[in-house]
Amino acid sequence: MTLYRAPNDAAGLTLRNVRIARGERQLLHIDAHIAPGEALTVMGESGSGKSTLLAYIGGFLAPAFSASGQVLLDGEDVSLLPANRRHVGLLFQDDLLFPHMSVVQNLMFAIPEGGARGKRRALAVSALADVSLTGCEDRDPATLSGGQRARVALMRVLLSRPRALLLDEPFSKLDMALRDQVRELVFTMARARNLPMLLVTHDIRDAEAAGGARVDLDAPDRARKKAAEDSPAAS
Secondary structure (H helix, E strand, C coil): CECCCCCCCCCCEEEEEEEEEECCEEEEEEEEEECCCCEEEEECCCCCCHHHHHHHHHCCCCCCCEEEEEEEECCEECCCCCHHHCCEEEECCCCCCCCCCCHHHHHHHHCCCCCCHHHHHHHHHHHHHHCCCCCCCCCCHHHCCHHHHHHHHHHHHHHCCCCEEEEECCCCCCCHHHHHHHHHHHHHHHHHCCCCEEEEECCHHHHHHHCCEEEECCHHHHHHHHHHHHCHHHC
8 A cells, every 4th residue: 555655865754665474465565654743543453464564663573474665764764773773662552661660760761871860860850740740750650540651651752762653552451531631642742742653553533533644454355355245146
């Protein structure tokens, strides 16, 4: 599927002729460009390849899968770089906070090396204030509510200074009362930092909140099924 073929030096996240397969079965083929501050939503049921696409972009594709095509960030081809050199931020269904670290230590861990410890702590404390978590610096992550943990996870990703933000159904485990709040916070924070965003989900409400273009990985299968049902042989 082609959404937009960007020039080689385009700012943002570009997927060029990306194909992912498992054995002989092709899961997806996509060309797309996500400009800074914009979002692309990839929808599909479990097994459709949407999370595998994020793994390829992030540089941690499992050996069971094969992939080809270019991943470009601000015009730089990062397809062959290790994950730690791609500078891509990821938010998952689980917050993945380190249980042996305090809240502020979790954030400090994400800040790129180079600054003094005091400066790094100040950045982390400021980030917590940005999401109304002042006073939670030295708490154990296990003592936080689900919404608080989601906010800490978001700020930890943003403090790593990513060039793009990948979202792997990060709202799916939140209760309905929190989901809308966290969605709005994630997209607002990412747009304020001008990050291109790629969201994978099976929830249309996530896609509507993200805005931007959508890719439905299940559409070809539905079309084939309908064609088979409508054919004379099926009558």
